[in-house]
Amino acid sequence: MTLDAPFxxxxxxxxxxxxxxxxxxxxxFDDHRYLLTNDVGEYVLLSRNDLVAFVEHRLDRGDGxxxxxKSRHFLFDERSRVALDLLALKYRTRAEGVASFTGLHxxxxxxxxxxxxxYCQVSRQTEDRLHFDMTPAHADAALELxxxxxxxxxxxxxxxxxxxxxxxxxxxxVERGKEINRTHRRDLRFVIxxxxxxxxxxxxxxxxxxxxxxxxxxxxxxxxxEAQRPLRGGHSYRTTTDNIRRAREALGPGFISALMTTTxxxxxxxxxxxxxxxxxxxHSIFLRNLSPYGFAARTNLLRRCTIEDWIEFYKRGLARILxxxxxxxxLREEFxxxxxxxxxxxxxxxxxxxxxxxxIGIGAxxxxxxxxxxxxxxxxxxxxxxxxxFRLGHLDSDNYEKMMTSESLLSVLDKSMPEGAPMxxxxxxxxxxxxxxxxxxxTQGDPVGxxxxxxxxxxxxxxxxxxxxxxxxxxxxxxxxxQWI
Amino acid sequence: xxxxLSARGLRPLSEVSPSSFVGRICEQPEHPSTExxxxxxxxxxxxxxLPDGFRGYLLHHEMRDAGRRDSYVLAPELTYLAHGDVVRVxxxxxxxxxxxxxTSNSNSFLLTERCDNFCVMCSQPPRPDDDLWRVHEWMxxxxxxxxxxxxxxxxxxxPALLGDHLVQLLDTMKRVLPRTALHVLSNGRRFSDAAxxxxxxxxxxxxxxxxxxxxxxxxxxxxxxxxANGAYDETVRGILNLKRRGVxxxxxFVIHRDTYARLAAFAEFVTRNxxxxxxxxxxxxxxxxxxxxxxxxxxxxxxxxxxxxxEAAWILHRAxxxxxxxxxxxxxxxxxxxxxxxxxxxxxxxxxxxxxxxxRLKDDCGGFFASSTVRRSSGIAAIS
Amino acid sequence: MPIDEHVKSGINGSxxxxxRDGSVRLEVDMRCYRLSAVQKVAYKLAEKCTVVLGGVxxxxxxxxxxxxxxxxxxxxxxxxxLFFQDLLDQELREQIAEExxxxxxxxxxxxxxxxxxxxxx
Numbered sequence: 010m011t012l013d014a015p016f017x018x019x020x021x022x023x024x025x026x027x028x029x030x031x032x033x034x035x036x037x038f039d040d041h042r043y044l045l046t047n048d049v050g051e052y053v054l055l056s057r058n059d060l061v062a063f064v065e066h067r068l069d070r071g072d073g074x075x076x077x078x079k080s081r082h083f084l085f086d087e088r089s090r091v092a093l094d095l096l097a098l099k100y101r102t103r104a105e106g107v108a109s110f111t112g113l114h115x116x117x118x119x120x121x122x123x124x125x126x127x128y129c130q131v132s133r134q135t136e137d138r139l140h141f142d143m144t145p146a147h148a149d150a151a152l153e154l155x156x157x158x159x160x161x162x163x164x165x166x167x168x169x170x171x172x173x174x175x176x177x178x179x180x181x182x183v184e185r186g187k188e189i190n191r192t193h194r195r196d197l198r199f200v201i202x203x204x205x206x207x208x209x210x211x212x213x214x215x216x217x218x219x220x221x222x223x224x225x226x227x228x229x230x231x232x233x234x235e236a237q238r239p240l241r242g243g244h245s246y247r248t249t250t251d252n253i254r255r256a257r258e259a260l261g262p263g264f265i266s267a268l269m270t271t272t273x274x275x276x277x278x279x280x281x282x283x284x285x286x287x288x289x290x291x292h293s294i295f296l297r298n299l300s301p302y303g304f305a306a307r308t309n310l311l312r313r314c315t316i317e318d319w320i321e322f323y324k325r326g327l328a329r330i331l332x333x334x335x336x337x338x339x340l341r342e343e344f345x346x347x348x349x350x351x352x353x354x355x356x357x358x359x360x361x362x363x364x365x366x367x368x369i370g371i372g373a374x375x376x377x378x379x380x381x382x383x384x385x386x387x388x389x390x391x392x393x394x395x396x397x398x399f400r401l402g403h404l405d406s407d408n409y410e411k412m413m414t415s416e417s418l419l420s421v422l423d424k425s426m427p428e429g430a431p432m433x434x435x436x437x438x439x440x441x442x443x444x445x446x447x448x449x450x451x452t453q454g455d456p457v458g459x460x461x462x463x464x465x466x467x468x469x470x471x472x473x474x475x476x477x478x479x480x481x482x483x484x485x486x487x488x489x490x491x492q493w494i
Numbered sequence: 495x496x497x498x499l500s501a502r503g504l505r506p507l508s509e510v511s512p513s514s515f516v517g518r519i520c521e522q523p524e525h526p527s528t529e530x531x532x533x534x535x536x537x538x539x540x541x542x543x544l545p546d547g548f549r550g551y552l553l554h555h556e557m558r559d560a561g562r563r564d565s566y567v568l569a570p571e572l573t574y575l576a577h578g579d580v581v582r583v584x585x586x587x588x589x590x591x592x593x594x595x596x597t598s599n600s601n602s603f604l605l606t607e608r609c610d611n612f613c614v615m616c617s618q619p620p621r622p623d624d625d626l627w628r629v630h631e632w633m634x635x636x637x638x639x640x641x642x643x644x645x646x647x648x649x650x651x652x653p654a655l656l657g658d659h660l661v662q663l664l665d666t667m668k669r670v671l672p673r674t675a676l677h678v679l680s681n682g683r684r685f686s687d688a689a690x691x692x693x694x695x696x697x698x699x700x701x702x703x704x705x706x707x708x709x710x711x712x713x714x715x716x717x718x719x720x721x722a723n724g725a726y727d728e729t730v731r732g733i734l735n736l737k738r739r740g741v742x743x744x745x746x747f748v749i750h751r752d753t754y755a756r757l758a759a760f761a762e763f764v765t766r767n768x769x770x771x772x773x774x775x776x777x778x779x780x781x782x783x784x785x786x787x788x789x790x791x792x793x794x795x796x797x798x799x800x801x802x803x804x805e806a807a808w809i810l811h812r813a814x815x816x817x818x819x820x821x822x823x824x825x826x827x828x829x830x831x832x833x834x835x836x837x838x839x840x841x842x843x844x845x846x847x848x849x850x851x852x853x854r855l856k857d858d859c860g861g862f863f864a865s866s867t868v869r870r871s872s873g874i875a876a877i878s
Numbered sequence: 879m880p881i882d883e884h885v886k887s888g889i890n891g892s893x894x895x896x897x898r899d900g901s902v903r904l905e906v907d908m909r910c911y912r913l914s915a916v917q918k919v920a921y922k923l924a925e926k927c928t929v930v931l932g933g934v935x936x937x938x939x940x941x942x943x944x945x946x947x948x949x950x951x952x953x954x955x956x957x958x959x960l961f962f963q964d965l966l967d968q969e970l971r972e973q974i975a976e977e978x979x980x981x982x983x984x985x986x987x988x989x990x991x992x993x994x995x996x997x998x999x
Contacts, residue, residue, distance in 0.1 A: 010791040016614055022718040032978040032985070037967070048982075051766060064970055070714075080711040080759055081766070089713035091727040093985065094734060095767045100989035353813075355769055432922055435971055461924040491812055 049099040050440040051081040110371035111158035119175040151376035173207035205252035229282035279326040295343035363443035497842035503569025507560040510585035600840035612721035615785040654684035682706040685732030695739030711763030744773040761806035765813035778821030797873035852876040915968035
């Protein structure tokens with residue numbers, strides 16, 4: 010219904026008849042649709058006809074496609090150029106995160122361990138060899154370097170071996186770290202990644218007093234967990250689950266989380282693994298992929314599962330998780346949450362393994378038990394396999410500037426950026442993806458890799474395609490997923 | 495409680511001033527004689543004699559031989575006036591306009607009727623005349639206002655058209671009423687001039703928020719609703735300039751037939767492009783002014799747009815924005831929106847219908863505009 | 879998705895794609911496609927087949943598609959179809975890049991110029 014004078018109808022306020030394209034990438038999404046994305050991570054799904062019409066400037070300003078594209082800054086018309094101001098602002102916001110680099114600092118406090126997990130990434134040593142512990146002097150040097158990072162949020166994660174076997178050093182780092190932070194005033198957090206077999210009351214009390222988080226491994230139901238993570242003396246599953254309960258009671262549910270590791274045996278049992286997490290009272294699970302490092306690679310576990318097997322595992326797992334959510338039990342899948350953050354948050358996600366530029370050195374730094382420093386957890390594992398290309402230096406000999414501006418680090422960051430890599434620079438999934446130079450070095454021999462042969466690429470494209478498809482398909486599912494951000 | 499803020503309800507008992515004047519209502523005849531020049535004595539119970547020195551006298555009851563200049567009997571509709579209120583007495587038209595009520599939940603100062611937009615649903619239709627006299631009047635009123643006042647709203651028309659006068663008003667508010675929050679309603683267009691945004695920000699008012707309407711993710715839709723080409727670009731640039739200077743900004747979206755369809759698209763646009771705004775208000779239509787003129791074209795029963803409103807509110811909320819839903823009743827709103835609903839209607843134009851008496855949620859509900867009798871939602875019903 | 883008319887007209891020589899000894903040979907009309915587009919698509923399909931480019935002149939580029947052993951004819955022809963569909967897409971990309979390159983430069987310059995950041999409290 011139109012309005013009477015002095016009011017004008019819409020014909021008085023129309024956009025220009027022609028429009029201009031803004032930068033974007035596109036690719037085939039499914040049998041019917043193409044996915045278009047821009048540099049700031051907004052997306053539109055279009056039929057090929059609409060895509061071609063759009064590029065050939067044939068869209069009518071009243072079309073639904075025109076309006077969707079305009080709203081998300083894929084096109085603009087001369088009568089409203091504020092789109093350029095907004096777009097420039099978004100470019101800036103997205104890039105800002107890079108300046109507050111290195112939020113994650115991993116302290117490998119010991120290589121000693123009491124478990125013998127088949128897939129272990131670390132060449133673990135048995136318990137009684139004390140010169141596999143980090144020294145207090147190295148820990149102090151590592152803390153100094155940690156606080157050289159500009160990041161306002163700093164997470165210090167204790168790993169091993171089994172870190173609780175060197176609890177005294179953990180205590181030292183936490184106390185000293187908090188002391189240093191009194192002047193720095195960062196958002197400082199501590200996490201202990203532990204199998205919990207050494208979770209004494211003393212440790213629990215310390216964690217409670219100091220707000221320390223615990224992260225443990227739970228691979229699935231009892232038989233699977235026992236088979237994959239043998240504990241000397243047995244009862245690995247019972248020990249883990251009993252201690253999860255103790256930790257939850259002592260520290261509160263928000264302070265204890267669990268991670269699974271995926272093996273060929275896990276691939277067929279995703280629903281049971283998820284059900285086990287629910288049974289243990291967790292509200293978060295990370296469907297991780299099998300990594301090509303450490304013992305896993307050496308024992309040729311990789312040959313027994315393909316990336317397609319894993320993708321199937323992920324889809325079935327996510328379906329199960331969504332069903333559990335629909336039944337009223339909140340359960341978040343962490344990898345999906347990371348993808349969702351990349352899809353919707355203006356600053357993306359800070360997940361170290363999915364960054365552009367890559368997260369090596371600028372996402373995470375690892376201080377090893379022997380004083381050497383690595384650009385990532387995987388970089389350390391690679392060194393154990395004989396390739397030290399991601400070693401940044403040593404606590405005894407290298408200062409921060411030398412470490413962080415070394416040509417080897419910077420050139421890898423530069424070369425591996427998707428924006429400059431073949432196939433990646435045309436890929437519509439680019440704003441939601443990242444670089445994994447360590448993975449490509451292990452699997453293909455160079456940090457960039459040929460993406461047509463890359464399991465990382467296949468995994469990223471399949472999972473992003475799947476998640477975007479879910480978001481577009483069902484309002485209920487979309488609502489659940491968006492709550493995970 | 496409905497109140498008439500302006501009425502021709504004064505019957506003079508004596509000689510009157512030739513022009514309008516402003517004063518503060520005082521109920522104390524023994525008010526110090528040196529401080530009576532700006533006070534207007536309110537006489538509820540008859541006095542033998544009116545004390546001298548007050549600027550004027552407003553009586554509930556007839557009095558013979560009032561003996562003071564500017565004495566008037568108040569018509570019944572004006573007997574709500576109370577100590578601390580500020581009024582304009584208009585002797586020529588025998589009228590009185592209440593400019594400020596001390597006990598009100600909402601005091602709004604109309605700074606100008608001029609505006610550079612022409613919104614199809616404008617509840618305060620613009621007039622082009624130069625009305626700077628209003629600014630001068632408010633400068634006189636501000637010192638009379640109680641420093642305990644929680645919040646004052648500056649509205650119009652378009653307050654930013656006053657340029658430096660607006661900056662000066664903000665500065666006066668900061669000095670005279672430092673504990674009073676200031677909410678300025680503006681279309682934001684003049685703030686596309688970065689220098690002006692800066693001079694406003696540099697007042698450093700301690701508790702300031704600019705409420706700026708934005709009606710779409712698309713320029714053509716917004717420009718149509720405000721009936722001005724180029725308004726959208728200026729408004730968005732104004733928002734960006736204000737935020738660059740650290741000024742708090744609220745987005746206001748009025749829901750009617752020409753805006754409801756893109757509510758979700760608007761919400762997503764805000765989360766993508768304007769995530770730094772301090773508040774988003776999703777508002778029901780007030781059926782006065784142009785909204786009433788254009789009602790047939792603009793009316794949509796609120797129960798029909800609940801799905802879009804729910805989606806928009808949750809998109810904004812999930813992104814971490816502060817969201818409120820104004821001017822909707824709890825019976826009409828989807829229950830998922832109750833947590834965002836606020837009691838937003840100014841007391842002097844707020845009413846409840848007969849069926850509300852039986853409603854369990856009446857105390858939590860903001861009720862209706864006085865103008866809501868014009869057209870009612872079919873969803874209005876007491877909740878048991 | 880069916881091969882559209884544009885694609886058919888770009889394939890010189892025989893209408894039939896002959897699959898022989900695990901390979902297919904054909905010629906691409908270089909008045910229809912850019913060399914950079916052909917190279918990029920060849921790169922992208924490297925896992926499915928090896929694309930050998932011959933000597934290019936103004937009108938014609940000979941291409942040999944080498945398939946992994948035990949590839950059936952049906953699968954091979956599917957890959958070729960995919961090659962030409964991707965080629966059309968790649969042409970579109972190059973067109974878009976040409977048109978939007980100046981704007982991207984402008985946006986980046988504007989983004990990183992010396993303006994105040996907007997902080998979210």
